[in-house]
Amino acid sequence: MAHPSILGLLVNYKWPILAAALVAYVVSTCVYRRFFHPLASVPGPFLPAVTKFYQSYYNCRYYLQVEKLHQQYGPIVRITPNEVHLTDPANYEKINHVGTKYAKSLNYYNATCVPNSTFGTGPNDVHRIRRGALNPMFSRQKVLDLEGIVQDKARKVCARMQTGIDNNEPVDLHHAFRAVSVDVISDFAFGECYDFLDKDDIGAKFFTMAHGIGPALWAFQQFPSLQSLALKTPPWMAPYLSKPLGYVTGMQMECVRQIEGVKANIEQGKSLGRQNIFTTLLDEENKPDAYQIPTTWQLKDEAYSVLVAAADTTGNAMTVAAFNVLNNGDIYRKLVAELEAAFPDLNADLPFVELEKLPYLTGVIKEGLRLSFGVIGRLPRVVPAPGATFNDHFLPSGTIVSMSSWMMHRDTSVFGPDPMKFAPERWTGSIDEVRRLDANMVPFGRGTRQCVGMPLAYAELYVTLGSLFRRFPKGLKVWRTTEEIMQDYEDFFSSYHPDSSKQEWFRAYVEKSG
Template sequence: MLTAEACWLFAWTSALAATVWFVIIVVHRIFFHPLAAIPGPLLGRATYLYSFWFNVWGARFYLQVEKLHQQYGPVVRITPSEIHLSNPSNIEKIYYIGSRYGKCSRFYSAFGSGQATFTIASPDLHRVKRAALNPFFSRKRVLELEEIVQEKVYKLESRMREALAATGRIDLHYGFRAISIDVITDYAFNSCYDFLDRKDFGVEFFSMLRDLSPWYWYFQQFPSLQPLAMATPLWLAKWTSKTLTLMLTYEGACRRQILKVKADIDAGVSKQIARPSIFYQLLQPDASEGYVVPTVEELKCEAYTIIAAAADTTGNALTIAAYNVVTNAEIYRKLTQELRDAFPDIDAEMEFLALEKLPYLTAVIKEALRLSFGVAGRLPRTVPEGGAEFNGHFVPEGTVVSMSSWMIHHNEDIFPNAEVFDPTRWTDKDKSKALEKYLFSFGKGSRQCVGMSLAYCELYVTLGRVFRQFDNLKTRIKTRQELLYDDYFSMFHPEEYNKFYFERSAGSASTLP
């Protein structure tokens, strides 16, 4: 049996050994690491806790990274193993079709969806899994199922009319997100959540996504926490966390739906279904080389990432587009005039193919995508075999390199007066084409968002319909601070600023908060 002195000595030597080991690691990272010559903040070069601090307590590391580039230049070491780039020319070096820059597993594994197409690190495995998804989200498929989008947009229009007649105003922050969720759950899963039918547009679901999101940074910094959290049984979650309970409830419903689809396929029922869901497609054997039918757990992860992506990018873009149109009289006038000219009958159906030919509406959508963000922060990739050179700095294979849409979209050399919502940037065809290669809203290259065609359909049909029907809305002008996002990989307006009320402009002064 150890004496008290022996226990004390053991504890002291253990603490000393840990301290010495930590000092050795820090000294190596700062002075002898392959990235030692790349400038950056001392704490960022020494420890991952630097990025963790700004992610968790500030929720806006993307703004800190912007400041670091102003201080250190176009290449900055932001963690011991990661460099961030601000020069737009580097986009084509990393994010291109066929890129061998795989996703950083340390970063994306924190989602807890390691086998989902979105998070998979290997470019080869991603190619196989993405090939199975592509047909379901192709432009051809979107056009075939456009009536789903049209149906949801008509429903939002109806909700707007009812609210404006009853109370004189409507908050569209969750209304726009409800469109995205109802479309994707109906379109892809054949099991619509019907948030547009709920009085609050399903705010409970969106609050759940937001409340869970900060944990992403904890799971990234402390990976051992993740399996413990994910293994929490429902009965325990009910005692400890309403948010976790909701997540497990939605997961359970999704799992049951997948199991039903699998049972139908095994029983041969799937052949009788007029519009098979994405689960039917992915559970069928695929002829492409390397394809393996996913497990129920893998499909559940696939569903979660698809739904979350639908809520973020499209929902934020619709909100920012509507806000900026309504707060700028000249933009509002030009857009509504273009829609009236193209659709003289206010009750005419507004098809996607017709809407996407309208130059000013297209310009408004592109500018909304530039100034709204599904992901404003970094998109880390791993440098492949042979290493790479960026702005005069050579980095070895295995280095994590990242860029962010926030910095690209705010680059004054590309987008002068970048903070200003200006659709005229996109109205000249040649100039617009040149600028499009810097539009990073859906990512770029092989890992570009699989649902981009569907998202564009939603943007055109929703904004076209709303502004053809409502040409006299108004809303309170927000400050820059109110329009900034909190970054939990997905972007959220702070809860105190996430109300986007719209009311009719005729009559008395605005009562908007």
Template structure:
């Protein structure tokens, strides 16, 4: 009579079974560590011991440190050189010349599914891993963010910039100071919600510029790193009923609040499209057009779930990067009188009449304003941390190391924009570096990657530039006597929650009239 494995296991005492499970677990982890250290294809690539063994190394610096892994990576490059193994299956590169090998139009390197899945917006164009699927989705979005469309809708940006100017005048004459960090972010969100939904959030009308919304966006940042480390928890978390999630404050609640808000926006637009109300609009919006039945002639009309994810990403992106750049520009210009005088003088010469229309086409031709904006983009970084891509089937070679298919390879704007060979004195806000004829030899623009590069470059870049030129141009043409306090080094550091965020203590940038 044969004895099954189940019979044998059933005859063992619970203590013996527990011991066996424990022993198997220990053997499994011991083998995993041994493999990653000595037999993994990336074994020869240098890096710290714990980074080569476990993903918890990067998780610690991102989740608990908080969001400072990008700074750790910079230190690792100083110790190990231009190529570093930062997780068991990911390498990070420092040499700027490698950027074009990975992030280029038509690149076969594709986005890491595990990394971008953590956003919880798998149906969005931005988080799509496949280059082929991304190409089709991006084709539907491109027309709405083209330079031509941005110029057609410049009045949206102008209206928000004028409103911010009015708020500044009122605050300086009343309270005597104003927090422009959130004011700049309010411009971006008001522009995109007006532009995308024809349903502006009107943060510029709020006394605090909607600071609670921006804190919400920042505060769900740790959830991004948590879901990346523990992906199995994400469907469980998002499967919870919202009434239950609302009872517990935290990143999950904030993520679901924005997702629900995005869905409500799309459903409202869909009702207008289905009823024919959108035909009476003088200005077609992004999502009205995407949901239009006529769109089926150009592309497959997206579902509500797909557009909910698109809306989530578009609004979250608008809340961060452009506002950061405007803050960095204004803070540094106001602190440096030579820069301040040169910029305001250029604007006054270009627009002698203070009541003149400060149009985007004229503003973007001003060399010193352009230099200020580029330097602000360099020091606000856009996405500050690593952007992992999967090595294609052909494999790759970096710095003499063969990198097999499936390996994650990443670079970051933090290391690019702080490269001392390209940007001497990288921590200094120095617009003149963009006007130096000798710098043209290095083509500094090529190494400015605040919006990314290649096929995955930020779709909203033309709109962001319009916001930067129009808003900063208007402020510095009309306010030549602002002052602000120096911030500490710690207050100026960013936490990497994919986008860059100042700490809650350091995220107010108050400006007042100089005495």
């Protein structure tokens, strides 16, 4: 009779024992992380020191909470159990210099779903090989050789603006500017332009997909174990399980289609008249010795990363710049006066190399880049052996350390007491003053991991904005969009304006008299 009694005891006390064990585990973990962890001396509140759920609570607004923590605790703050965030600009250079040994944190970057891309590569030695294969296609000389592609897209933006004026309708520049970047990169990358600037919706469906990826990336960052399971979902099923997951798999399949198309053209001996990014990556000649031709599934990550990068970062910088020009009559007049003096012919193409010499236009573009932030949140890096000291705190090897453009671009000691003010004049002072400001400018990152597409982005910014404001020297106005909308961001790696503002995307119009 004793045996059943023992079983009864086990059944009766099993769950309390398990619950007690779980509580003991949680308590001991919290005590260790807060008081005995190597980062225990780094300033910060209790919760982010013991659990990642603290950042999960703030979700895509965590970058704002991180700023508040710095205001309370100083230039170094512990923001997750194994991650420290910094604000001192000198630390940015320390981490991101050319030849840096600080690798990207795969815990963070794997969530972008592009592990085989140059962008998503963690180890520095692998990144060096992949970046070496890409660099020639994004060099300044290559961009100048293919400037005609950018000029063509700028003309189309101006044509859409003129059509809107003729029809007395506001023109959706929010999507038009983004369409410039995607039309350029699709032509540049695949030899097959998406031609969004010729479509009625200006590619709005595509940009909804690109934007919709954001929530999935955030979920994968918070819960990495979900990612491998989610990405095994058949593409046809993914949209039914989760709209963001459907966007991710939809983008992946689009990239596979593009790569297969490039391969088919190569196999069929079709000539494009020029090399594009992916014919170059598939060509074994003139590659680093360790470079191996990627498979379609590997290359789709590279395609995914260049398309998503083009979908918002440069387009958002154009949007921020153009909105602020039209929202301030003095800026509009000064910019137009400079453009008219440099280019008397109203309808001529404006060469990139001439546009970038204009100081006030350069100031407008710099402010557009500064206040659109590029990647608005943190960019985590792994501290290499044997560790490093930041702000008098030693961080052991393997610690994640990060900084953000949101704080670098809004540093009041550099940009004054009102850093959100759009002021092109900041950039028209002495060379020393411009260098001082530039030290805090990181819209493309910096050093070895700096965005490979930066030369192309600058060409798009100068040519598109220069052409628009030379072609329409007066009369353009902002349609309904407010400054509050333009300064409100969600962090889905790139900075996005919230969905609640989608009915007020930046549009421009000319008010008809009478």
